[in-house]
Amino acid sequence: MNAIEKRIDSLYHYIADSTAQPDLDQFWEQTLRLNDGGVPYRREELQTPMQTEVSKLIFEAHDGTPIHGWYLLPPQPIRKPCPCIVIYHGYHGSKGAPEDFAHWLLMGFAVYAIDVRGQGGETGNLAPQSFGMTSGWLTQGILDKHECYYKHITLDALRAIRVAAEQPEIDEERMFVMGTSQGGGLALITAALSTQVRGAVANVPNMCHMDFGILNSTSSLQEAAKFVTIFPDKLEQVMQTLSYFDIINLADRITVPVLCSVGLKDLICMPEAIFAAYNRLHSKDKTMEVYPFMGHALGNGQNRKAYEFMKRLL
Template sequence: MNHAIAQRKRELEAYLAPTTIDHAELNAFWDAALSRYDGKPLDVRRERTESPFNGVTVDHLTYQGFDDTPIHAWFMVPDVGRGADGARNPLPCVVLFPGYTDDRGYPERHAGWLLQGYAVLAVDVRGQGGETGNHLPLRSGAVKGWVSGNVLEPERSYYHAMTIDAVRAVDAAAAQPEVDGARLAAVGASQGGGLALISAALNPKVTAIVADIPNLCHMDFGVLNSSSSLAELAQHLKRYPERLEAALHTLAHYDMLNLAPRIKVPVLMSVGWKDPVCMPETVYAVYNRIEADKTIKDYPFSGHEVSEAQNRERILFLRERFR
């Protein structure tokens, strides 16, 4: 086929952006960062709350994230999968990460996953739209939003705190007795898609990934072109142009362009070709570097959105992986 859509698809499949940090340096950074949390208590607390669903228990769960910030979440378990003795069999679980400025929402938001018979851990992202605060001290000024916080210091940056929170969300889910640790997916869209990818790259407990229109991808390109969270960094660098190289070096530690080889489990991604936020070049730059079993769904006429068609693809993908 030689029409414009097929040509664009070939261009994206061939798009190979250069990595932006030395591989050994990146691995050393993350090995050291993650080792500091080995064995650190999650301090998981669960409190039963009123459920809007018959046959589903809903708990308000908190766990300790980076810098001991309590991360708030819903942990929801459908009343399915009981054996002949009435005991509950462990269930597959999806860990759900929200988009930028959003939160875990009401439990009703996640009914589709509960109908599949999955346990659900739906988490906030620190400081954004939910109950979760942010203990991270700002050591310098930042523009509106969150992502420019401490952007010159990789291990003190907002990106670092957010990433460790996501990694520990997976640990918190895996630690629940209702969860089958062999069937644990990281799922999200936009910011949530980026967190699904990076949590899987850094936590081997993830067994499948659904990352729709993900951010944290080809972030240097995004700073230059994106209209959303990375535009905050662009605004910061407009004010402080001398900080460009240091800021890009920090971003490189959290860019899935560089972390893609660490993904070892099946992944479903989606991309809207008209997306001005998580542009197709950024998504494909990462997808083309993933070496694990992978699938990408293209939506040439979609912007920054997850369509009903893609919602079905997500369900079918995890149904196959959770058999």
């Protein structure tokens, strides 16, 4: 066994300790009630250079924040009640431009790509906070699981699935979630908490083994590390709050098929963190695509592998 094989083998055997709090299930049962009832939304068809239907689909979050997204349909000749991919972007990013998703339309999928609140898109953030924060978004509400930024973006991600499934062109039995980095973490947490997800594609996902990440990675968790540097007496509170949103503590809820990817040179979403979550998944159909010489990036050919994964499930 060469050094690369040995490294990969050790990651498949890496088991992280659970950091779940005793009231984890109670917290999520209570939190998910915030998404009960109907979700107000509006859909506005747009004129674009694309030769297919493009709409702005904006829904109201649990706290009243309008969440903006692109709703894109495949060309008419291949349109049926079609499968849909709900796409979440990476940290500091946005929903991008409609043409960024043209390849999925040509493969026969509808796409709903949303902004993550407060970041680089059109979407603001109306969530209240009762304590200060460091630069970025991660530390908003980080001392209280009920105020935590991760809580709000998770509820937004779950609402996006519901809104997409309500569109008349969509086959609600064929809903997929997908994302990279922060978006990969959101894909996994929605797969854990939603009954509408058929499969999840999580590329170099964040939100995994966050106690390891805050100590070792160069990810957004550096913001939490900076917060604790300023307020060292808050370390225990910070770690407890993050634990409610850590995929390693929710992985036993993920039973749908999952496709993950990891770069062994990734210093942002580190291999140990990703494998810690992956190895705990309860899905009987799970695949990890390992890229030994890549860092925090989408591996060559990963979109095709994602398409083949989803097509197989259809």
